């Protein structure tokens with residue numbers, strides 16, 4: 001019998017007010033998490049490990065489904081991205097760059113996981129997720145990343161005093177096709193402005209065309225087409241020329 005390690009503590013920052021027009025004021029709340037209830041006595045066996053992984057995956061899918069039912073337009077997918085898609089997205093990050101990385105709309109953290117699996121230090125990652133429950137979950141799951149619950153369409157407010165930082169990559173999981181073209185254009189222009197020179201914005205999308213035209217002075221390329229995803233998805237990379 002052995003005791004499973006206690007989950008490390010995570011810190012979540014809340015900066016909301018953008019998406020919901022009723023939330024006029026910005027509120028900021030820093031919340032520390034107590035150890036999780038997973039401190040159980042179990043026999044260390046492969047079966048238990050496999051069951052635990054499957055249970056976590058199922059819990060993540062249920063969390064995703066709940067968010068989808070509550071805010072279908074913002075979630076925009078029926079399940080989290082597949083391993084093939086998350087790997088293709090993470091592959092778009094230039095490993096020779098050492099600056100901070102921004103991930104927008106991380107959901108249950110499947111892309112975050114793929115980014116970390118490329119050997120990128122968690123401390124370099126800022127995750128911005130609008131859904132409060134998923135943001136809390138991310139702070140638990142990736143305690144060394146910086147998780148902010150807020151609106152990716154209003155980065156100046158959401159990033160607060162970090163908003164001037166140039167990023168080595170920005171990964172966007174927002175379902176852009178669900179939003180008006182003018183909002184998509186200003187979103188992408190804002191992301192490009194926040195990058196180190198020549199660094200990528202990596203966006204996935206379920207359409208056949210890039211979800212946003214390249215802003216003036218930028219290019220967009222299809223980096224991958226992933227059939228092994230529900231639905232099949234394309235990975236688009238935007239860069240300033």
Ligand SMILES: C[S@@+](CC[C@H](N)C(=O)[O-])C[C@H]1O[C@@H](n2cnc3c(N)ncnc32)[C@H](O)[C@@H]1O
Nearest residue numbers: 074075077080081105106107129130151152173
């Ligand atoms: C298509 S899901 C992608 C989730 C995850 N990245 C994946 O690939 O499985 C879109 C995610 O973006 C989040 N989202 C939507 N609008 C947002 C916004 N304005 N600001 C921050 N996150 C947002 C949703 O809550 C959801 O988690």
